[in-house]
Amino acid sequence: MITWIRKSSGILGMNSRNLSYIRPHNLKKAKHLADDKLRSKTRLRKCGLPVPELIAKITSWEELDNFDFSTLPNSFVLKPNLGLGGEGILVVYGKKKMRNAWIKADRSVVSEDDLKDHIRNILDGSFSRTHTPDIAFFEERIKLSKVFKPYSYKGIPDVRVIVYNNVPVMAMLRLSTKESEGKANLQQGGIGCGIDMATGTTTTALQGKTKMIEYLPGTRLPLSGIKIPYWKEILGMAIKAQKVSGIGFLGADISIDRDHGPVFLELNVRPGLSIQVANTEGLLKRLQRVEGLKVKSVEHGVRLAQNLFGGEIEEEIEELSGKKIIGTVEKIKLIGKDEIEKEVEAKIDTGAYSTSIDTDLAKELGFESVVNEFSKIDLSEYNIKPENEKKIKKDFMDKYGKEIEGLEDVGVIFSSSGSSIRPMIKLKFIMDKEEVSTKVNIINRKNLKYPIIIGKKDLKKFLIEIK
Amino acid sequence: MNSSFIAFATHYGVPLETITLILMLPVVVMIIAFFRQVIGIKAFGIYTPALIIFAFLGIKSGSGSFWGGIKYGTAIFVSVIIIGTLARIFLRQFRLLYLPRVATVISIVALSTLVILIIGGIFQRTGLASVSIFPILIMITLVEKFVAVQIEKGSKSAIILSAETLIISIVGYSVASWGRLIESLQNYPWVVFIAIGITVLLGKWTGLRLSEYFRFKEIMKNDYLDQKK
Known part of the structure; x- marks a missing residue:
């Protein structure tokens, strides 16, 4: 029993959500704002x-009688202004030719009379929180982004971000399923995928209230590893929404439109707790971690979220393989002759066998004599062909190896831009805190973007992530 | 031995039965609050289960036995919900607005109850008919709550919530019929402040609910693995 309580200490329960987070941080004014979608x-x-763009709103029966339905576009969403938990929302995808009738996701047809009926119910307050009279409005339908196309069943996926003290603390990607009838609502059988806060990549997934799943139902599509585009923007938008709404414990719903990128859907003052199961992690310990932090700006908040609540995937891989994960371009520190240090940006090039540095950079690192001496040598006597490589190396080093101080070897390089003999020197570099001692060849890279490329011979301690 | 407070109140014409029921109310709502905050059984809020518990108590005093309360109470509760659901499905085709729709459902349920009572009478089952009418009326109006939940959250949630309401009602009714408790309330009316005190403490309880240990079991499993690592 005691271990049970200890284990559960990081989980946010309903009681503590209501008493310790919603009550003190989401004041009445903020709640009213969130419940009023138009405002x-x-x-x-x-x-x-x-x-999403507002198309039209209907506030009374008279307005409904005078409303011209032919002005509506082919696709739109009809919503009750004070609606609760996605109730009363009607989405149409296309319009019938010649008459005022639209097509829903399940291919059923909605006539003008059906719409009027639905609007009357909305006006009457059937979907509002307190059953008080309500306003109906039409808004632009968000278009499905390519990234989510394989994962979506009729609905538009969205990202729920919980923001507290201006730091996004937890997030999940919500997908609609057949069971949830196109609604991305977990209670109705939708899927929630936990998200690594640093990278915006999905981790574990939950369907409904308690069922953990690995693949999209009915397919072999894994639900982990989905990379959410515009991740930093989404986190930034969530923080901004907290600032402007004054909702201290906020659930921000953000979707991604095919054409416009991230779009803010809804403010939520009573965010659900299942996000914890989707992430298989407790929310309480994260909330406690950001409590009292001084967050200076939106960017600062994003950075905090990424640093505090992310990086698990990378760390895990690094831990498993013992290798560092690097990008395709990395800042490195070069250590040349007499410990001369220089920081440069290096291109990681697995297409090259060995590392090449630019002539000027080699000079700066104390290898000026090598470069100069080498340039005096007439190389035309060598017949550069793959089968001659060994012979060339041996002949050259026998002839000049002792003469040029610092020349370790020569490289015979066959590349698409032509074959060449290059001088090689001993060099150390530090990349992502790993020190590598190696021999590199010198070549003129003046017209290229990076003064150094790191070849695969020197990348044994690393894994490369292509972004 | 009744306390001097009770003696004082009864002396001035307040019936003992009334005093006991009023003192029982804080205990009943404490039980409902306990179910919600500590166990995690939601039911239809606090008002509906409290009313049903008192309806059960009313049926008990009509039928004369503890089991009569449970038997007839549950029977009326279940039939009201079944008829209510059928009525709602039947009315769907007419596309009525919310309030008139619920009003129609209640009317149908009321008339059906009357039919049930008459049929019971024909077959000499007078137990149900002898039940006083107010508990039955209370149960009939309960259908509003049920229909509202059905519309808002779907039939499945509505059925789960009804079952939870029934469980809470039976437990609350059993406690409220417990002779020892009734005696204590009559002899030491201040006992009621203990119930109020517990209710206030429940209002400050931020621990996980029992049901949440099941809901979040995956997270706990995960945490356990983390600790091992």
């Missing part, structure tokens, strides 16, 4: 956050 839409837009 939060205007507020968010004013502060520069992209929201």
Whole structure:
């Protein structure tokens, strides 16, 4: 029992969510703003956050009678303003030719009369939180982004981000399924994928309330490793929304439109707790970690989120393989003759066998004499062909090896830009805190972007991530 | 031996039965709060289960036995919900607005209950008919809550919540019919402040609910693995 309580200490339960987080941090005013979709839409837009375009709104029966349905576009979303948990939302994807009728995701047809009926129910308050009269509005339908196409069943996936004290603490990607009838709502059988906060890559996944899954139901598509585009922007938008709404414990719902990128969907003052199961991690310990932090800016908040609650995937791989993960371009520190140090950006090139550095850079690192001496040698006597490589190396080193101080070897390079003999020197470099001692060849790279490329011979301690 | 407070109140014409029921209310709502905050059984809020518990108590005093309360109470509860659901499905085709729709459902349930009572009478099953009418009326109006939940959260949630409401009601009814408790409330009315005190403490309880240990079991498993590592 005691170990049970200890194990559960990092989990946020309903009682503690309500009493310790919603009550003190989401004041009445902020709650009203979040519940009023039209008002939060205007507020968010004013502060520069992209929201779905409003097409029209209907506030009374008279307005409904006078509304011209033929002005509606082919696809739109009809929503109750004070609607709760996705209730009363109607989405149409296309319009019938010649008459005012639209097609829903399940191919059923919605006539003008059906729409009017639905709107009357909305106006009457059937979907509002307290059953008080409501407003109906039409807004632009978000278009499915390519990244999510294979994962989506009829609905548009969205990202839920929990923001506390201006730091995004946890996030999940919500996917709609057949069971959830196109709604990305976990309670209705949707899928929630936990997200690594540093990289925006999905980790573990949950369907419904308690079922952990690895693959998209009915397919062999893994639900982990989905890389969410615009990740930093999404985190930034969530923080901004907290600033402008004054909701201290916020669930921000952000979707990605095919054409416009991230779009802010909804502010949520009572974010659900299943996000913890999707991430298989407790929210309480994360909330406690950011409590009282001084967050200076939106960027600072994003950075904190990435540093505090991410990196697990990378660390895991690094731990497993004992190798460092690097990108295709890395800042490295070169250590040349007499411990001369220089920091440069290096291109990681697995297509090359050995590392090449630019002539000028070699000179700066104390190898000026090698470069100069080498340039005096007439290389035309050598017949550069793969089968001659060994012979050339031996002849050359016998002839000049003792003469030129610092010349370790020569490299015979056959590349697409022509074959050449290059001088090689001994060099050390430090990349991602790993020190590598090696021999590198010198070549003129003046017109190339990076003064050094690291070849695969020197990359044994690393894994390369292509971004 | 009744306390001097009770003696004082009864002396001025407040019936003992009334005093006991009123003092029982804080205990009943404490039980409902306990179920919600500590065990995690939601039911239809606090109002509906409390009313049903008192309806059960009313049926008990009508039928004269503890089991009569449970038997007839549950029977009425279940039939009200079944008829309510059928009525709602039947009315769907007419596309009524919310309030008139619920009102129609309640009317159908009321008339059906009357039919059930008459049929019971024909077959000499007068136990149900002898139940006083107010508990039955309370149960009939409960259908509003049920229909509202059905519309908002779907039939599955509505059925789960009804079952939870029934469980809480039976437990609450059993406690409220417990002779020892009734005696203590009559002899030491201040006992009620203990119940209020517990309720206030429940309002400050931020621990996990029992049901949440099941809901979050995957996270706990994960944490356990982390610790081992």
